[in-house]
Amino acid sequence: MFAKKAATALLLASLLVPSIGHAQTESGTKSGVQSADLILQNGAVYTVDRNRNWAEAVVIKGDTIVFVGSNEDAKAYAGAQTKVVDLKGKMVLPGFIDSHTHASKTTGMIYTVDLFDLETLDNYVQAVKEFKEKFPNEKAIQGRGWTNSVATGIGPRKETLDEVTKEIPIALTSDDGHSLWVNSKALEVAGITKSTANPEGGLIEHDPQTGEPSGTLREKAMDLVLKKIPALSVEQYMNGILEYQKLAAERGVTTARDPDMLRYPNVLEAYRKLSEQDKLNVRFRNAFTADPDKGPEQVQEFIKLREQIKGPHFQVNAVKIFMDGVVEGGTGYLEEPYMHKHTNGQLIWNPAVYNETAAALDKAGFQLHVHSIGDAATRITLDGFEYAEKKNGKRDARPSVVHLQLFNENDLQRFKQLGAVGIPQPFWFMKEAGFYEEIEVPYLGRERAEREYPMKSMINAGIIMASGSDYIVTQEFNPLIGIQQGITRIEEGKSDYQDIANPIERATLADMIASFTIDGAYSTYTEDITGSIEAGKKADIVVLERNLFTIPAEEINKTQILWTLFEGKEVYRSDSFK
Incomplete structure (x- = not known):
């Protein structure tokens, strides 16, 4: 059914680059219908409504979708100032929803050491050294992105970071956010010694030979250090x-x-x-x-x-x-x-x-x-x-x-x-x-x-x-x-x-x-305002270059996002979407 409906939608449109213009009408909209701000037409609109319907056109007034249906019926909403986007067969989806994302952690990517994709202990150390040289007055060095696969078992050692500095704390969070790799100074500042008990819900890794804390802290044990070093502003x-x-x-x-x-x-x-x-x-x-x-x-x-x-x-x-x-x-x-x-x-x-x-x-x-x-x-x-x-x-x-x-x-x-x-x-x-x-x-x-x-x-x-x-x-x-x-x-x-x-x-x-x-x-309790393309919901819209239902699954991640609307306002436009 989905493929049949997708094919029907595509037959109604070409695959040329979209163009934007104004609706050309002499008498305005039909009687009793208020003119819209924006009409998307000739699209393969997958509404994701209860019945997974497809449509050709979406009409937007202000921040709200007021009509979803055929190109012909959408014409009733066109006035002298209505902007019309000819999608020429491009796919339209509701704005995507990320139900679990650490958006605010982007801060760390800007203001701390980025270790993601460096893959080796030597590369991690080099990145920390470069950060220290760039910011010599920092009272502590923080970062994120090392992976557990580079040091399985008890995790990476404090001695490796001590080669960078023993003067200020170094605290590096793993890519999954559940382990902290620290130097000797960080352990000292936190008061963690050989005799420190594991906090409830946490684990202090120890050297199996000496019994000394090895430099990796898990779960709640991370807080012993993180609460002792400066927070981001x-x-x-x-x-x-x-x-x-x-x-x-x-x-x-x-x-x-x-x-x-x-x-x-x-x-x-x-x-x-x-x-x-x-x-x-x-x-x-x-x-x-x-x-x-x-x-x-x-x-x-x-x-x-x-x-x-x-x-x-x-x-x-x-x-x-x-x-x-x-x-x-x-x-x-x-x-x-x-x-x-x-x-x-x-x-x-x-x-x-x-x-x-x-x-x-x-x-x-x-x-x-x-x-x-x-x-x-x-x-x-x-x-x-x-x-x-x-x-x-x-x-x-x-x-x-x-x-x-x-x-x-x-x-x-x-x-x-x-x-x-x-x-x-x-x-x-x-x-x-x-x-x-x-x-x-x-x-x-x-x-x-x-x-x-x-x-x-x-x-x-x-x-x-x-x-x-x-x-x-x-x-x-x-x-x-x-x-x-x-x-x-x-x-x-x-x-x-x-x-x-x-x-x-x-x-x-x-x-x-x-x-x-x-x-x-x-x-997220937002299904009354978003999540599908339906009249009365906010105009959260994504336009894709290709219809996902007509391409191999292996090509989905190569599909380009052309245009994103949040509540009817453009927040992103690809250079190729003219």
């Missing part, structure tokens, strides 16, 4: 968020959830100021990050802050909970032990405290947004959802579980019955070279590694799956890449069936588009 975070918006517009992202409110100083204030200054052109529905040491008593502060944030483009309607860590750090919480260390990983929250916190948040009307990597962590996460529902009564709560790397299929029906939303990262659906065989298989065993990241089975069970990038963990967050990976589940350039990651979980194109649009809107 409000102005720096504002600049980082503005830079993110530019990147988002180029990728067609118009709505996002950043879950880092209160986890890092000054992030919330940066968003608040940008909102007050009307500088946001992404619709943010963000999340506070809950502290496992504070439990339910922190909920009143969240309520107070939520009431102070009322901007249309910036609201906080969820609370993030880190239930566990990550597989590559050996801290994802598993039902069966890791193969390489014979522990089950790291549970960050005490289950009883989590249950009461979940219930308090649910009662206050917050959406639960839980990081869960391991199958045991997800089971405990669902226990909390169930506890909250029994204590408060059933409501339209939409609790969400982020990542879902390992999942026990016995929890499938409970997940559905609780109305939980899955937030996967399809960008990761592959057997990544240098990571899969080096970390996932040795740490998990091949059987578990081969059933990672379920998606299609959850969709088939009636579970809403709303995709997120987890940027900046995922450096390139273009949703078209995520859509392709969700369909193919294979690394770029590979074609052997054995290289497909958990092939039974391959989703359809329609599934994947929905996960980045209407299902993303559902996950």
Whole structure:
């Protein structure tokens, strides 16, 4: 059906470069119809509405879509000042929604050491040295992007960073955000010694021979250092968020959830100021990050802050909970032990405290947004959802579980019955070279590694799956890449069936588009204003150079985004879109 409708739409248009002009009418619009500001015509418009309808034209008045349908019917809205865009067969989609992205972390890419894609310890050290030379007066050096695969087991050593300096702290966050590599000065400033106990929910790695802290801190242990070194400023975070918006517009992202409110100083204030200054052109529905040491008593502060944030483009309607860590750090919480260390990983929250916190948040009307990597962590996460529902009564709560790397299929029906939303990262659906065989298989065993990241089975069970990038963990967050990976589940350039990651979980194109649009809107409580192209919704629009339903899946990530509208306003235009 989708292919038939797509073909019909394409027959009505040519494939030339679009041109923009004004509607030529002598008498204005038809009687009783108000003239529009903008008409998109001759498009392959995939509306992603309830019936997955296709259309030819979209009519926009101000920030709102007022008509979706045929070219002929759209003419009724054309007035002397109406701008008409002839799309000449180009595809139109709703603005993309990134249901889990660390937008504010773009700040670190600007003001700290960027280690992403450097790949070796020597390269990391060289980057830190260059940063120190460029900024000799810094009181601490921070950075992000080293990967666990360069130093498996206990992680990279403090001595390597001591070669750069022992005079000021160095604190480098891993690419996944769950480990911190530090020098001796950082350990000293934090008061971490051989006898320092692991904080609850954290792990201090030690040299197996001497017992001294080796230089890698996991999960909550990271805070021992991060709370002792200078934070980035409000102005720096504002600049980082503005830079993110530019990147988002180029990728067609118009709505996002950043879950880092209160986890890092000054992030919330940066968003608040940008909102007050009307500088946001992404619709943010963000999340506070809950502290496992504070439990339910922190909920009143969240309520107070939520009431102070009322901007249309910036609201906080969820609370993030880190239930566990990550597989590559050996801290994802598993039902069966890791193969390489014979522990089950790291549970960050005490289950009883989590249950009461979940219930308090649910009662206050917050959406639960839980990081869960391991199958045991997800089971405990669902226990909390169930506890909250029994204590408060059933409501339209939409609790969400982020990542879902390992999942026990016995929890499938409970997940559905609780109305939980899955937030996967399809960008990761592959057997990544240098990571899969080096970390996932040795740490998990091949059987578990081969059933990672379920998606299609959850969709088939009636579970809403709303995709997120987890940027900046995922450096390139273009949703078209995520859509392709969700369909193919294979690394770029590979074609052997054995290289497909958990092939039974391959989703359809329609599934994947929905996960980045209407299902993303559902996950952020914005489906009444965005997520599909329908009259009455905000004019969040993306124009693509090709119809995704008419090209091989392997070419989706090569498709160019030509034009992005946010609430009817142009926020990005490709140079090729004249």
